[in-house]
Amino acid sequence: MTARLVAGVDVGNATTEAAIACLEAGAEPRFIGTSLCPTTGLKGTIQNLGGIETALGRAAEQVGIAVGALDVVLLNDAAPVVAGMAMQTITETVVTESTMVGHNPSTPGGHGLGVGALIPFAALDGEPSLDSVIVAIPEAVRFSDAARRIAAALERGWPIAGLIVQRDDGVLIANRLNVALPIVDEVAGFDLLPMGQRTAVEVAHPGHQVQAICNPYALAGLLHLDPEETRRVAPIARALVGLRSGVVARLPAGLTQGRTIQAGVLTVHGRRSESVDARSGAEAIMRAVDNAWPLSDVEGEPGTNAGAMLGTLRATMSEISGEPAETIRVRDLLAVDVLVARAVEGAVAAGTTLESAVGLAALVQTSHRPLGALAAALSSRLGIQAGVGGIEAEMALRGALTSPGVSLPVAIVDMGAGSVDAATPGGEGLRSVHLAGAGELVTLLIDAALGLNDRDLAEQIKRRPAAWVEDLFRLRLEDGTVRFLPEPVPAHLFGRVVLLAEDGGGELTGLPAHLHLDRVRSSRQEFKAKVLVYNTLRALRSISSYGDLREFSAVVLVGGCALDFEIPTMLTRRLAELGIVAGSGNIRASQGPRNAVATGLILAHAEGLGRA
Amino acid sequence: MNEDAPYVAIIAAEACPPGLIDEVLWGLEEDGVPARLLPSRGGSTGELAGLAAAASPLELGIALGAAGECAIGHAAVQRRCLLESEGPLTPAQARRAGCIAARLAKRLTLPLEDGTWKTP
Numbered sequence: 001m002t003a004r005l006v007a008g009v010d011v012g013n014a015t016t017e018a019a020i021a022c023l024e025a026g027a028e029p030r031f032i033g034t035s036l037c038p039t040t041g042l043k044g045t046i047q048n049l050g051g052i053e054t055a056l057g058r059a060a061e062q063v064g065i066a067v068g069a070l071d072v073v074l075l076n077d078a079a080p081v082v083a084g085m086a087m088q089t090i091t092e093t094v095v096t097e098s099t100m101v102g103h104n105p106s107t108p109g110g111h112g113l114g115v116g117a118l119i120p121f122a123a124l125d126g127e128p129s130l131d132s133v134i135v136a137i138p139e140a141v142r143f144s145d146a147a148r149r150i151a152a153a154l155e156r157g158w159p160i161a162g163l164i165v166q167r168d169d170g171v172l173i174a175n176r177l178n179v180a181l182p183i184v185d186e187v188a189g190f191d192l193l194p195m196g197q198r199t200a201v202e203v204a205h206p207g208h209q210v211q212a213i214c215n216p217y218a219l220a221g222l223l224h225l226d227p228e229e230t231r232r233v234a235p236i237a238r239a240l241v242g243l244r245s246g247v248v249a250r251l252p253a254g255l256t257q258g259r260t261i262q263a264g265v266l267t268v269h270g271r272r273s274e275s276v277d278a279r280s281g282a283e284a285i286m287r288a289v290d291n292a293w294p295l296s297d298v299e300g301e302p303g304t305n306a307g308a309m310l311g312t313l314r315a316t317m318s319e320i321s322g323e324p325a326e327t328i329r330v331r332d333l334l335a336v337d338v339l340v341a342r343a344v345e346g347a348v349a350a351g352t353t354l355e356s357a358v359g360l361a362a363l364v365q366t367s368h369r370p371l372g373a374l375a376a377a378l379s380s381r382l383g384i385q386a387g388v389g390g391i392e393a394e395m396a397l398r399g400a401l402t403s404p405g406v407s408l409p410v411a412i413v414d415m416g417a418g419s420v421d422a423a424t425p426g427g428e429g430l431r432s433v434h435l436a437g438a439g440e441l442v443t444l445l446i447d448a449a450l451g452l453n454d455r456d457l458a459e460q461i462k463r464r465p466a467a468w469v470e471d472l473f474r475l476r477l478e479d480g481t482v483r484f485l486p487e488p489v490p491a492h493l494f495g496r497v498v499l500l501a502e503d504g505g506g507e508l509t510g511l512p513a514h515l516h517l518d519r520v521r522s523s524r525q526e527f528k529a530k531v532l533v534y535n536t537l538r539a540l541r542s543i544s545s546y547g548d549l550r551e552f553s554a555v556v557l558v559g560g561c562a563l564d565f566e567i568p569t570m571l572t573r574r575l576a577e578l579g580i581v582a583g584s585g586n587i588r589a590s591q592g593p594r595n596a597v598a599t600g601l602i603l604a605h606a607e608g609l610g611r612a
Numbered sequence: 613m614n615e616d617a618p619y620v621a622i623i624a625a626e627a628c629p630p631g632l633i634d635e636v637l638w639g640l641e642e643d644g645v646p647a648r649l650l651p652s653r654g655g656s657t658g659e660l661a662g663l664a665a666a667a668s669p670l671e672l673g674i675a676l677g678a679a680g681e682c683a684i685g686h687a688a689v690q691r692r693c694l695l696e697s698e699g700p701l702t703p704a705q706a707r708r709a710g711c712i713a714a715r716l717a718k719r720l721t722l723p724l725e726d727g728t729w730k731t732p
Contacts, residue, residue, distance in 0.1 A: 106643075169642065170642070171641065171642045172638055470719055472686060472688055473688060491695055491722055494716065494721065495722065
């Protein structure tokens with residue numbers, strides 16, 4: 001055999017990878033080029049051609065040849081599955097009219113707890129009331145006038161228990177009074193305050209949190225609520241937990257409507273059919289999935305959130321796979337609980353509360369597998385021989401075995417954008433599985449939990465460690481250490497949580513001001529664990545002979561998520577607890593966890609030539 | 613008075629409208645950060661902000677010019693001030709200037725969204 005230039009191409013959900021090797025008779029394949037680029041179109045469709053050409057072009061450029069000089073191009077027989085995601089909140093807090101004022105102004109004034117009828121500032125000109133009052137001070141009143149007239153009113157016998165101030169003047173007023181009153185300021189919806197109604201104002205000392213207004217039973221005592229009203233006030237109390245200050249006013253027509261949306265029922269079909277209330281959360285849904293596994297389909301109750309979620313998934317899958325929505329069958333489902341920060345509907349101030357939501361990832365089987373057509377199109381475009389080289393999982397396993405220190409028996413786990421795939425040699429051939437939910441679902445969950453509404457930023461949060469700009473020249477890193485900067489940080493980044501550059505360089509990306517370092521780190525790690533660690537264990541259990549992970553002594557991690565700065569270590573630690581040696585692969589001792597399938601395609605081809 | 617007690621130092625030009633100085637002081641007070649007004653002297657607001665910062669135990673200084681323009685300086689940044697106003701401040705902007713200096717002292721994010729400020 002004369003020397004032949006062979007390319008292997010792996011089309012993934014997010015990236016297309018290529019490898020070029022020189023094959024000569026009697027010699028091991030010599031790998032000479034490797035590349036990576038974004039996948040174009042849905043994996044396994046003719047739209048992949050653009051990405052394949054780009055990947056081949058880049059690898060050929062490394063070698064110093066034209067793509068046309070390749071003797072053969074081998075494509076992976078992509079797994080015929082498509083991943084999609086949806087998310088739906090299953091609780092919602094709605095505050096009727098203007099019940100809750102309280103939020104968390106940066107600088108409330110005074111301290112303490114006050115309760116009384118809410119009166120306008122001008123009412124202080126009249127005779128003092130017998131019962132305690134909360135005074136509402138509009139922005140037209142300067143803080144010095146407000147303080148002077150409050151002091152005078154107190155002297156005249158007004159039983160003032162607290163103040164609600166429209167402007168950011170709480171501390172200024174408190175500093176000019178001889179008595180400590182709780183003062184909540186910066187109230188945006190001041191005009192909506194329910195004058196005359198019984199109102200509770202609480203301000204905690206700096207570094208402390210409100211104690212009374214976040215406790216439904218304390219509120220019941222303060223606002224004279226009956227048990228039914230106390231039950232309805234619970235969502236408001238919950239929204240105030242952890243704040244330094246807040247206000248709750250009682251309305252005559254009832255306090256709140258803490259509404260739970262009709263979450264609906266998910267029915268999982270497979271070995272058996274199981275129905276589960278979506279409100280019971282991810283754990284219950286996943287128990288149903290496990291009990292029914294392998295799945296033939298999943299349905300959501302029409303007219304409910306569960307139905308809407310599945311409907312969204314089917315519509316997305318239909319759009320990307322080109323198959324009618326009614327023929328889409330869900331073959332796997334991953335549910336993850338997430339608390340989503342949402343503005344409290346109906347609150348006077350900008351209150352937020354955490355609502356329960358479920359994030360879903362699903363995998364559907366597609367019948368469209370135009371791999372032959374794709375190879376033919378590639379062949380005619382490039383004028384070279386192209387063909388389908390082998391089953392993806394098998395090729396990935398071959399590629400993974402080129403990692404130093406890896407030998408059979410081994411299991412590989414390929415963590416990509418849409419799915420987690422696992423394979424291991426077993427019996428006559430290969431045992432493999434594709435599971436829904438991987439890197440993209442982690443991004444979606446981070447986006448929702450941190451209230452970003454910015455998928456690109458969420459993706460960056462997933463990929464990069466964070467730090468807090470604690471001074472002009474200092475970054476406090478996640479591990480508590482300090483990094484000094486050669487130049488002062490730009491003013492807009494001061495005090496913010498920032499993302500460090502992936503390459504360890506100096507470029508910092510600022511996050512929204514409301515985010516704290518602990519929250520960013522804990523959300524990121526929580527969802528990596530809930531999606532990727534969970535799915536890896538689920539995948540290994542699926543391909544094990546008897547459902548016992550301990551039968552695997554070694555696991556090699558490959559795919560884009562194996563490049564993450566913390567996912568491999570999270571998995572190494574978790575699997576080590578089960579006595580399993582696990583770590584990211586290093587394909588051909590040079591590629592890290594990338595290029596396993598492309599490498600495997602070439603190795604399989606070379607073996608075939610050798611046998612021939 | 614404890615000379616080591618922390619404060620943000622302010623230097624204002626003699627002709628600076630007194631109302632603006634009050635607003636800056638109130639901005640600092642509302643955020644709970646002590647401030648001290650130093651004697652007036654000549655110089656650009658950038659220079660005066662640097663001098664004020666050098667005198668401040670918190671290493672933070674605010675300078676107000678004769679027309680009401682403003683600069684905020686930090687002792688660790690000698691070559692330039694941190695922030696400079698685009699022009700004379702309104703009373704509300706002056707209050708915000710005090711708030712910005714206070715938040716610098718407290719290491720909190722800065723309210724810079726209104727376009728009042730530039731980095732020299």
